[in-house]
Amino acid sequence: MLAERLAAAGWLPADWAGSFAAVDRGAFVPARAWVDDEYGSPHPIDRDADPTRWRAAVYADVPIVTQLDDGATVWPATGGHATSSASQPRVVLEMLTALDVHPGHRVLEVGTGTGYNAALLAHRLGDDQVVTVEVDPTLAELARARLAAAGYKPMVICGDGAVGWPAGTPYHRVVSTAAVVAGHVPYPWVEQTRPGGLILTPWGTPFRNGGLLRLTVHDDGAATGRIVGDAAFMRLRQHRAAAPFGHAARLGDLLDASTTAEESTTTVRPLEVATGHAAFAIGVAIEGVQSGVFPDAEPGHVEVLLYDVRSESGAAARITPTADAAGRWPVRQHGPRRLWDEVETAYTWWALLGRPERTRYGVTVTPTRQQVWLDHPSNIVPTP
Incomplete structure (x- = not known):
């Protein structure tokens, strides 16, 4: 049903249609979660108490908050800050399309969350081609169980996604479902990606969290790429200090x-x-x-x-x-x-400068520096 709605709206590309139809989002959303109201405030939903409302949220094109305050705020309390979610399906599709995966590709995912995105990747590429890393032990264990129950067995690692997973290298693609702060794209992601491979991550600043950055890794150990869209995700835990x-x-x-x-x-x-x-x-x-x-x-x-x-x-x-x-x-x-x-x-x-759009900006990452540029890597933008 969700796949049909996305297809009708023109958001479901043909190469992901089979995976979106096969992988049930509802199998990865907990029975108790939160849905934001029109002002962005989370409100509790309960599959057992109100299955109609729960299903309406889960199979709609909306994000579902699955954790507040790293688990310190317990459902149905709604105070605090969202720290894990099932992302909006349309945004999931935009990112998977930008990732440009093909059969035979090996993918490292940073930020397992519910496990839904890892299931989509595993369905498309095969379990052995997907490694997913989650920093939160509770979330990692829940995702592992949900993936297995749904018939998928990618490698689920509980650890710091900023250091990647060296044992699984080299990767053709690295995708992060947590945002990084400008100047701090983890260099291990570059080291663990094949030359010619892609890194896709939400990227932003304390002032504006929301660019989607796609980097291409080069033979010399550098990576360059542009902002290719918009994706406002929760930050990597070690990057939260930049915007507390x-x-x-x-x-x-x-x-x-x-x-x-x-x-x-x-x-x-x-x-x-x-x-x-x-x-x-x-x-x-x-x-x-x-x-x-x-x-x-x-x-x-x-x-x-x-x-x-x-x-x-x-x-x-x-x-x-x-x-x-x-x-x-x-x-x-x-x-x-x-x-x-x-x-x-x-x-x-x-x-x-002529009010350039964000997609005219790009980033270069090397072992020793990270620079923002406009239109071309040689046109460096001064940063603090």
């Missing part, structure tokens, strides 16, 4: 309470700064700044919050109908960094 959880409300309150905050206005549209291609470019240009968009209860009123945990700095731009009509939005800034000024400078730099 749970500080937006605290730093927003600190900014609101400040009696020394600097007040000004801006003619740069706040939502453009925080979303899309501009946000991608801004994230490349500045260091350590996170952002959030927070609608108020009053229609048309939105706050765009910028914050830096390390320096305890914050800035907020207020969107209101009056500000929209005037084309000038009020800004408050607090702390040793003037975050809005930094972001506005980066925005102006991006606009002067």
Whole structure:
């Protein structure tokens, strides 16, 4: 049913149709999980208590959250942060298509999660051609059991995916279902991939987590490639420190309470700064700044919050109908960094470049450095 829906929408390529029809997503989603509402807040679903609602979610093109706070938050509690999920099927397909696998290819997957993606790969390539690594022991054991119950037996390793799995090398493809932070693509992935092979990973910055990076590995030990799409995934655990959880409300309150905050206005549209291609470019240009968009209860009123945990700095731009009509939005800034000024400078730099889309950016990874470039590997973009 899910495969038919994806095919009808034009999202299911022919070479993955058989695997999507054969592998039951429901066999990999736990009986108790969470589904995000329209505001991105998780709400519990229970297969035993409400099987209709559970099935409607599992066989829809939506992500299913399967773990909060590394398991510390126990269902049906909904506080905290999502740390594992069954990804949106359409995004799964986009990534598998970009991975460009063929019969005979050997694949390393980083981030087993539920095991669903590993099952799709195993169905397409064969069990012996797939190695999947999961850092969380509980998730690894559950995935191993679900895969076996569904008739698949790829090698499931409990370990740190950032170091790959050297015993299974060389791989034709490496795919990560966890995001990496700019400047920190794990070099073991490059070392363990054949020359000519591909590495596919969600890639982003603290400011904008969401680019899908595809690298080609070369004979000289370097890897280069472009951003080929959008994929906002949870970060590798060792990369979370670059954008730590749970500080937006605290730093927003600190900014609101400040009696020394600097007040000004801006003619740069706040939502453009925080979303899309501009946000991608801004994230490349500045260091350590996170952002959030927070609608108020009053229609048309939105706050765009910028914050830096390390320096305890914050800035907020207020969107209101009056500000929209005037084309000038009020800004408050607090702390040793003037975050809005930094972001506005980066925005102006991006606009002067001609507002390039994220797919014009690329990355080079070598044993000693990682560089971002625009249009060509020789055109290096300055980064912090």
